[in-house]
Every structure is written in C-alpha cells, then in structure tokens.
Amino acid sequence: SPSVIAGLKADWQVEYERWQRRDLSARRYVYIWADGVYLQARMEDHSECMLVLIVTTPEVKKELIGFQVGVRESAQSWRELLIDLRQRGLRIAPQLAIGDGALGFWKALDEAFPGTRHQRCWCHKVSNVLDKVA
Template sequence: MVEDLDVVYLWVDGVYVKAGLEKDKAAILVVLAALRDGQKVILAVESGYRESTESWAAIWRDLTRRGLAAPKVVIGDGHRGIWGALAAVFPEAKEQRCWNHRLLNVLDKLPLTRQAEARSLLTKIPYAETREAAERQKRAFQALCTKRGQAEVGRVLERDWERRVTFYQFPREHWKHLRTSNPVESPFAAVRLRTAAAKRFKKVENATAVIWKTLLIAEKTFRRLDAPELLADVASGVVYVNG
C-alpha cells in the first residue's frame, strides 16, 4: 500500500508509446518515487494526456486515496497539467522543472550552426556549484544572445526559473537525481518496451497493463539514490542552502 511508503521525492512524466494505429496524443503517465531509504518505486502508470490537468488530477486523486502523503519535491517537465493538478492536492510540495527539457527548448530556437556553442554554455547553468553561480551563467548566456540579436532566445531561460533552481534547497549529493525527469524516462529508453506494446495493442490504454508489469520488473534494477542517509533530514523538513 502507498500509505506504508515513506515517500520523499517524486518524478512525473508523460511518455509517448507508439501503440498500434492510434493517432491521438494519449501517453503513458508515470509517477516514480524515492523512499526514505533511497529505494525507487513505481507508484502509478496510467494512460492519459500529457498536458491535461484532468488526466494528472485523476492520478493524484488516486494516489491520495491510496494513502500518499505530500512529497518534499516533485520533478517533472513544464506541462501545466502536471502542476495545476499537483497544486490542488499537495500545495506544500516544492516543484523542480526538468533541465533537459528546458535546454532542448532553448536549442530548438537557435540555428544549427550555433547550437554546439550554445549547448556548451547552457549545460554549465544547472551544474553550477551554487544558485548564485547558476544565475551568473544564465545572465552570461542571455548577454550573448542579446549581442547576437536573439534576446528572445535568452529570455526562454526566465520561464519557471524559480522552479528550475529548487534543487539547490536539497543535499548536493542528490542534485544529479533532482535536476531532470530522467529517472522516469530511462526505463522507457529500451526499444523492446515500446515495440512490444505497439505490436500487441491498438490503443495506449490497452498497453498500460503490460507496461506496468514490465516496469515493475525493471524496478528491481533501479539504482538507489546516492547518500540515502540524507533523506531522513530531507523528510524531517531540513532545507539546504546550495546543498
């Protein structure tokens, strides 16, 4: 039962699976938790719409019915559906936006000839040693964009900035786990999982059960968080400053 799990961190994402001939934008919505002992467990796998508040609200309602208490932080992409639904259920939970998605958003707005240089500068931001250093790196990138007549590209970094640097309030040893929603996406990277569902089912909804089972098998191989002993402090409400 979820009520028996001491959840500290949550990762959420909607992952598209090429299921049969279905043409709509249905996805597999996944919620992954890190427990107080550092173990990662799957809490929910449901079909739904990635940007739909109602799809995510249904998941949060089900998890609270099953006994889920508020996590300390939730990590996910910037889709409003996730966060609007979360705020109604767990307003006290901190939010961390995925850095991988933001960096890709910025790079997509640049010509290919400038993407390599931009990537080198952008990746320094979330790996800065302090929040203040990250803000300096952000401003340096924005200044370069302005100098080249692409100020609007630099301004993309301002969107949800406060929710993108939340990880600095948690242990430094956990930052690599908290910067992105990769812990959700990684189990789906296997082509085997996607193609197995696509071959057997016409609709995403019908593929959900087999994906649940496959993920539960994969769960046994999930790596525990680094420095799990620090999760007790996080769970008790300790807030860190630059880790």
C-alpha cells in the first residue's frame, strides 16, 4: 500500500543519511574503483549519472564507500564526492584507482588524493575497442 511504501522510504532515508555521515578516519583502503552509471528510470529524455565509488580494504573486503547523483561525470561532481570522503576523515589515500576513460574522475582524484596511482579499467578499455571494431 502507499502508506507502507512511504514508511519504508522514510526509514531508508534516515539509514542512508546516517551512512552518508559515517566517520572514515579509522579506515584505510588499498584500491578504489570509480564509475558513472547512467540511470533512466522514469522514462525521461535525459538520464541521471550516479557516481559510484567501491573500495577494497587491506583485508581484501570490498565496500561501497560513496555514491551520489552527478552532472554527467564532470570533474566538479567527482571532486564533491571525493572531498566529502576527506571531510568525513579519509586521510590515507588509496594506493591505486581504477576507472574508465572519463577524464573528470582522474582530474578530481589528483586534487583530492594526489599520491594515488591511476589504472585504466580493462573491462571498459576492451569494451571501447570492440565497440569501434564491430
């Protein structure tokens, strides 16, 4: 029923806001994966870009560390997400970042975590090459 859905949504919103504010000062991540996922859920003319960051701990556990709706995959949108991580206490830069060819992420990463090395995602790279060949 609509009232049950509204109640669940309110509960999830509180949980999401708590997750978005969690302290990251005691956390250390080795790898960080970044990608923009385009969603067109409501049959609109344009699709929203969800910026997603997944990390790996030294114990080889993956975690979703952040996501937010961005303006395409612009440097400004990625910068806002990465700066939010720093403001919540993430001080130790990940050793390696993996992402696609979107330049906005790499520019923002160099500003937020200048010591993190870059690696192009092989899945994206192969997909892009096959798209041009086929």
